[in-house]
Amino acid sequence: MASGGFSIQVTDFAAVAPAFTNAGQDLSDAEQKQGAVLTSLGSFWGTTAHGPDFGDKYAPLVAKVLALASMCGTAIEGVGSGLADMGQQYGVTEDQITTALKAGL
Numbered sequence: 001m002a003s004g005g006f007s008i009q010v011t012d013f014a015a016v017a018p019a020f021t022n023a024g025q026d027l028s029d030a031e032q033k034q035g036a037v038l039t040s041l042g043s044f045w046g047t048t049a050h051g052p053d054f055g056d057k058y059a060p061l062v063a064k065v066l067a068l069a070s071m072c073g074t075a076i077e078g079v080g081s082g083l084a085d086m087g088q089q090y091g092v093t094e095d096q097i098t099t100a101l102k103a104g105l
Helices: 010-041 051-104
Strands: none
Touching: 010 051
């Protein structure tokens, strides 16, 4: 532990990585389900009065929201993978340092 109280516990990375991976997958799943629901609605705004104007603004915004949700899901899953990899690398490094210290003693 550093003098300021900061310490890294390798097991912490492994413990939280699945939570990020699962949350990212949940968000991706929700985005796919919502996209399917919205697609099934068709052009619900109709063709009269302000319907087409609304549709012209609504459809691109929905596409952007769904794309952002998908990207966020992928990014959050990536955090999980990164944490798992980081935990492994810290473990490898810790083992190498321990081995080197023992060899030098």
